[in-house]
Amino acid sequence: MDGLVLKNLGRRFGAVDAVKDFDLHIKPGEFVSLLGPSGCGKTTTLRMIAGFIDPTSGSIELDGKVLSAPSGSVPPEKRGMSMIFQSYAIWPNMTVAQNVAFGLNLRKLPSDEVKKRVGAVLETVRMSHLADRYPAELSGGQQQRVALARAVVIRPAVLLLDEPLSNLDANLREEMRFEIKRMHDEFKITSVYVTHDQGEAMVTSDRIAVMNNGRLEQIDSPYALYSRPKTRFVASFIGRTNFLSGNCGNHMIDFSGFSVPLGMLGEEVTGGGPITVSIRPQAMKLSATEAGRDKAINLEGSVKQSSFLGETWDYVFQSREGGLQFRVAAPPADVFQVGAPAWLQIDPKQIVPIAD
Amino acid sequence: MTSVSDTHAMGWSKDEPAKVRVPWRQRLQPANLLWLFLAGILAVLIIAPMWTLVVSSFTDAKTGGWTLQNYVEAYGKERHITALTNTLKMGACVVILKLMFGVPLAWACTRTDMPGRNFVRYSVFGAFIMPPYLAGVGWILLAGPNTGWINKIWHAVSGSTEPLVNIFSFGGLVLVTAIGGFFLVFVLVSSAFEMINSEMEDAANILGAGPFKTAMKVTFPLVMPAIIGAALLSFLGAIALYGVPALISIPARYPVVVIQLTEFFSFPLRIEVAAAYSIPLLLITAALLGLQKLILRRKGYVSVSGKGGERRIVKLGRWRWVLFAYCMIVVSLAVIMPLFVLLLAAFSESWTTGFSLSNLTLSNFHYVLFEHSSSQRALMGSIGLGIAAATVAITLALFIAYIVQRKLLPFSSVLAFLAVSPYVVPGIVLAIGFYAAYALPPIALYGTYMIMALAFITRFLPIAFTTSSAGVRSIHPEMEEAVRILGGGRTTALRHVVGPLLKRTLAGGWLLIFVPAAQELSTAIFLVGPTTRVVSVVLLDLSEEGELEKLAALGSVLLIIIVAVVALGMKYLGRDFMLRRS
Numbered sequence: 001m002d003g004l005v006l007k008n009l010g011r012r013f014g015a016v017d018a019v020k021d022f023d024l025h026i027k028p029g030e031f032v033s034l035l036g037p038s039g040c041g042k043t044t045t046l047r048m049i050a051g052f053i054d055p056t057s058g059s060i061e062l063d064g065k066v067l068s069a070p071s072g073s074v075p076p077e078k079r080g081m082s083m084i085f086q087s088y089a090i091w092p093n094m095t096v097a098q099n100v101a102f103g104l105n106l107r108k109l110p111s112d113e114v115k116k117r118v119g120a121v122l123e124t125v126r127m128s129h130l131a132d133r134y135p136a137e138l139s140g141g142q143q144q145r146v147a148l149a150r151a152v153v154i155r156p157a158v159l160l161l162d163e164p165l166s167n168l169d170a171n172l173r174e175e176m177r178f179e180i181k182r183m184h185d186e187f188k189i190t191s192v193y194v195t196h197d198q199g200e201a202m203v204t205s206d207r208i209a210v211m212n213n214g215r216l217e218q219i220d221s222p223y224a225l226y227s228r229p230k231t232r233f234v235a236s237f238i239g240r241t242n243f244l245s246g247n248c249g250n251h252m253i254d255f256s257g258f259s260v261p262l263g264m265l266g267e268e269v270t271g272g273g274p275i276t277v278s279i280r281p282q283a284m285k286l287s288a289t290e291a292g293r294d295k296a297i298n299l300e301g302s303v304k305q306s307s308f309l310g311e312t313w314d315y316v317f318q319s320r321e322g323g324l325q326f327r328v329a330a331p332p333a334d335v336f337q338v339g340a341p342a343w344l345q346i347d348p349k350q351i352v353p354i355a356d
Numbered sequence: 357m358t359s360v361s362d363t364h365a366m367g368w369s370k371d372e373p374a375k376v377r378v379p380w381r382q383r384l385q386p387a388n389l390l391w392l393f394l395a396g397i398l399a400v401l402i403i404a405p406m407w408t409l410v411v412s413s414f415t416d417a418k419t420g421g422w423t424l425q426n427y428v429e430a431y432g433k434e435r436h437i438t439a440l441t442n443t444l445k446m447g448a449c450v451v452i453l454k455l456m457f458g459v460p461l462a463w464a465c466t467r468t469d470m471p472g473r474n475f476v477r478y479s480v481f482g483a484f485i486m487p488p489y490l491a492g493v494g495w496i497l498l499a500g501p502n503t504g505w506i507n508k509i510w511h512a513v514s515g516s517t518e519p520l521v522n523i524f525s526f527g528g529l530v531l532v533t534a535i536g537g538f539f540l541v542f543v544l545v546s547s548a549f550e551m552i553n554s555e556m557e558d559a560a561n562i563l564g565a566g567p568f569k570t571a572m573k574v575t576f577p578l579v580m581p582a583i584i585g586a587a588l589l590s591f592l593g594a595i596a597l598y599g600v601p602a603l604i605s606i607p608a609r610y611p612v613v614v615i616q617l618t619e620f621f622s623f624p625l626r627i628e629v630a631a632a633y634s635i636p637l638l639l640i641t642a643a644l645l646g647l648q649k650l651i652l653r654r655k656g657y658v659s660v661s662g663k664g665g666e667r668r669i670v671k672l673g674r675w676r677w678v679l680f681a682y683c684m685i686v687v688s689l690a691v692i693m694p695l696f697v698l699l700l701a702a703f704s705e706s707w708t709t710g711f712s713l714s715n716l717t718l719s720n721f722h723y724v725l726f727e728h729s730s731s732q733r734a735l736m737g738s739i740g741l742g743i744a745a746a747t748v749a750i751t752l753a754l755f756i757a758y759i760v761q762r763k764l765l766p767f768s769s770v771l772a773f774l775a776v777s778p779y780v781v782p783g784i785v786l787a788i789g790f791y792a793a794y795a796l797p798p799i800a801l802y803g804t805y806m807i808m809a810l811a812f813i814t815r816f817l818p819i820a821f822t823t824s825s826a827g828v829r830s831i832h833p834e835m836e837e838a839v840r841i842l843g844g845g846r847t848t849a850l851r852h853v854v855g856p857l858l859k860r861t862l863a864g865g866w867l868l869i870f871v872p873a874a875q876e877l878s879t880a881i882f883l884v885g886p887t888t889r890v891v892s893v894v895l896l897d898l899s900e901e902g903e904l905e906k907l908a909a910l911g912s913v914l915l916i917i918i919v920a921v922v923a924l925g926m927k928y929l930g931r932d933f934m935l936r937r938s
Contacts, residue, residue: 051841052837052840077842077843079841083841086834087832089835091852091857093853093857102844102852106843106844107843150838160841
C-alpha cells in the first residue's frame with residue numbers, strides 16, 4: 001500500500017494503554033491531523049511514526065516497508081522523515097542558514113546545491129534577510145519559520161508536526177496556520193499534524209483523526225467531521241452541539257414533545273430502541289412567528305438566555321411542550337429579548353444520530 | 357503492498373511479526389556492555405575503596421581473620437574517645453560561627469542597600485580561593501602567642517609580656533576553621549534569598565504585617581532550609597578538615613579525630629585501626645545528609661527552589677553603615693588580614709622582625725621556585741593532578757549524566773547514585789579507603805601519582821556529576837531528536853549540538869574541580885609518596901620545619917596560579933560562574 005499505514009498500532013506504558021488498536025492509512029501527499037485532548041495518545045502516535053518510541057503491538061509501514069513493529073524498528077535517522085517540534089528545537093549554536101543546511105549536509109549534497117536549496121527555502125518562508133542570525137536573536141514566529149524551513153528543505157518522505165503552534169500568541173498562530181497550509185500546498189509532502197486545537201486542524205488538514213483515550217474515534221474531512229459526527233465525543237469536542245435522547249420506532253424517532261419521520265433524516269437509520277442525536281446550533285433557526293417552512297420541524301417556546309458573541313447570537317431556547325432546551329446560533333440582526341415567545345425550526349437533514 | 361522490492365515488506369503478514377533491520381538483542385548488547393564498563397569504573401573508584409575500608413576495619417592485620425580487635429584498639433583509649441568528642445564540640449562551635457558570618461553577609465549582599473556589596477561578595481569569593489591551611493598560617497603569623505604581630509603590637513603598647521590573643525587554642529581552632537569555610541553558607545543562603553519572590557513578602561504586607569514581622573514570619577522561614585542545609589554541610593566540612601587542625605590543634609593540645617588518624621598512619625602503621633576509627637566520621641556524614649533530606653522533604657518549600665521573581669531591596673537608612681562595618685570585620689578576619697600578612701611574610705627575610713624596608717626580599721620565592729626541589733615538583737604535581745582530576749571527572753560524569761538524563765540504559769539510576777555517593781565520604785576517610793584498597797601489593801600503587809589521581813577523581817565526581825547533569829537537563833531532548841529525524845545518529849547529535857551547547861557548563865565545572873583539586877590536602881595526606889608530594893603537603897612540611905617565610909612564598913605562588921586560572925575562567929565564562937550553585 002502506498003503512503004503511511006498504521007496497522008493495529010498499540011503502545012503500553014506499564015499497565016496503561018497510551019495507544020490501542022489504531023488503524024490509519026495516510027495517502028501520499030495527504031495532510032492528516034491527529035486531534036484530541038491532552039493525554040489521548042496523539043503525541044505517542046506521532047513519536048511512534050518518527051521512530052522515537054517503539055510500538056508494543058501492531059506496525060507502521062511506509063510505502064509497503066515496515067518501519068516499526070514490536071520486534072524492532074528502523075531508527076529515526078534512517079526514516080527519511082522530518083519533524084517540527086513543540087519547542088522548535090532550533091539549535092542555538094548555529095545560524096539560521098546552518099540550521100536549515102544541517103539535514104542537507106548530512107545527506108552529503110554538494111555545497112553549491114546546499115546553498116541553492118537553503119536560499120530557496122528561506123525565500124519561501126520569507127527569512128532570507130535573517131539567514132546569518134542566531135536563533136536567540138529571532139522572535140518566536142521567526143524561529144517557527146526556521147523550523148519549518150529546516151524540516152521541508154530535505155524533501156522528507158513524511159513531515160511530522162508536534163503541536164508546532166502551541167507556543168505562539170493568538171495572532172501569530174492564525175498566521176502560521178496558513179503558512180503551514182501554504183507550504184503543504186507548495187511541496188505536497190505527506191504530513192501528520194498533532195494538535196489539540198480544532199481550529200488549527202480544520203484550517204490545515206485534508207482529514208482529521210479525532211483521538212480519545214488512545215483510540216481513534218473518527219477520521220473524516222473537516223466538513224464531514226463537523227456536520228456528521230459519529231460519536232458523542234467527536235460531536236462535543238469539535239464545536240458546540242445539542243444532544244437529544246429519543247426513541248427510534250419503525251418510521252419515526254420520538255423525542256419528548258415532537259417526532260421526526262425517519263425518511264426526513266439526512267442518513268439511513270435502522271433498528272429501534274433508544275437513540276441519541278446531535279443537532280448543531282447552526283442547524284436551527286429562531287423566528288418570532290410560526291414560519292411555515294417546508295419539511296422543517298417547528299417547536300413553540302421561548303428564549304431563556306441570550307449572549308452576543310459578535311459574529312453570532314448565542315440563544316438558549318426552551319420548548320413549551322416537553323421542556324427541551326436548545327442552544328441556537330442566530331445572525332446578529334435576529335434580536336430576541338429574554339422571555340420573548342419564539343418558534344424554533346430544525347432542519348431534519350442536520351439531525352445526526354450518534355453512538356454514545 | 358504492491359511494491360515487492362523490499363524483502364522486509366515481503367515478509368510482513370498479519371500473524372507473523374515483521375523481521376526488521378535491527379534485531380532486539382543486537383541493540384541491547386552493546387548497551388549492556390557500556391553499562392558494565394561504566395559500573396566497572398565506578399566500582400574501582402567508589403565501591404572497592406569503601407568496601408575495603410569497612411572490611412579491613414574488621415580484619416586482623418596479622419592473621420587476616422575476622423576480628424573486633426581494631427575497634428577495641430581504636431576506642432579503647434580515653435585519649436581516642438576525647439578526640440572524638442572534641443571533634444564534635446569543635447564542629448558545633450564552627451557551625452555557629454560560620455552561620456554568624458555567612459547569613460548576615462548573604463542577607464546584606466542580596467536584600468539590602470548596604471554600600472560595598474560587590475566588594476564584600478568578592479572578598480567572600482576570595483575566602484573560597486584561599487585554602488584553609490593558608491588562612492591558618494596567616495593567623496599563626498598574626499596571633500601566635502609570642503611572635504604573632506597582634507601580640508607584638510600589644511606587648512609594645514601595653515608593656516605586658518602576656519599574649520593578648522593565642523591562636524593555639526580552642527577558640528583559635530574554631531575561628532580559623534570557620535573563616536575557611538563560611539563562603540559555603542554565604543553561597544547557599546544568598547541563592548535562597550535571591551529565589552524569594554518579593555510578592556510573597558508583599559502578600560504578608562497587604563495582610564497587615566510590618567517589615568519586621570514579615571522578615572520573621574515569611575522571609576527567614578523561607579530561607580531556613582538553606583540555612584539548615586548550610587549548617588549541616590559546614591559541620592561535615594569542619595570535622596573532616598585536616599589542614600587547620602594539623603597547624604593548630606597539636607600546639608593547642610586539643611586532640612581531634614583527623615590528627616588521631618594520622619597517628620595511626622605513622623609508625624607502626626595500623627591501617628585497620630585507622631579504618632575502624634574513621635567509620636564514625638562516615639556514619640555521622642551519612643546520617644546528617646539523610647537528616648537534611650528528611651527536613652527538606654517534610655517542609656517542602658517549593659518557593660525556594662522555584663523561579664526567582666522581582667526582589668525588593670530593604671532600605672536600611674543609617675543602619676546600613678553598621679551592617680557594612682560588620683561585613684568588613686568578617687572579611688578582614690577571613691581574607692584581608694591573613695592574606696596581607698601572608699604576602700608580607702613571603703617577601704620578608706624574617707617575619708618575626710616585623711615590617712621594614714631592609715627586611716624585604718625575593719629570596720623566598722627564589723628558594724621555592726628554583727632551589728627547593730620538592731617545591732618545584734609539588735607545584736607541577738598539584739597542577740597536573742588538578743588538570744587530570746578535573747578532566748577525567750568531568751568526562752566520566754558527562755557520560756553518566758547523559759545516559760541517566762536520556763534514560764538510555766536500564767538501571768541507569770544506579771550509576772547516578774554511585775556517581776554522587778562520594779559526597780558522603782570525607783576526604784581523609786576516602787584516602788584511608790584508597791590506601792587500604794590500592795596502596796599495598798598486589799596492586800601496589802603507593803607512591804604513584806595514579807593513586808592520588810584516582811582518589812581526587814572520586815572526591816570530585818559528585819560536583820562533576822551535578823554540574824554535567826544540570827547541563828544535560830538544560831538541553832531539550834527535542835534538540836537531539838531534531839538531529840536524528842533529519843538523518844543524523846546519536847554521535848552526530850552529540851558532536852554538533854550537545855557538545856557545543858555544553859561547552860560553557862563543562863568548562864565551569866572543570867574549574868570548580870580544578871581549584872579545590874590543586875589545593876586538596878585531606879585526600880592527599882595519606883596517599884603522597886616520597887617523590888609525589890603535592891603543594892599542600894609540602895606547605896605543611898615547611899610549617900613543621902618552621903620555615904614560615906618560605907611557606908608563605910610557596911602558598912602565594914599557588915594562590916597566584918589559581919587566581920590566574922579563575923580570572924581566565926571569569927573572562928571566558930562570565931564572572932558569576934563560580935557563585936552559581938552546583
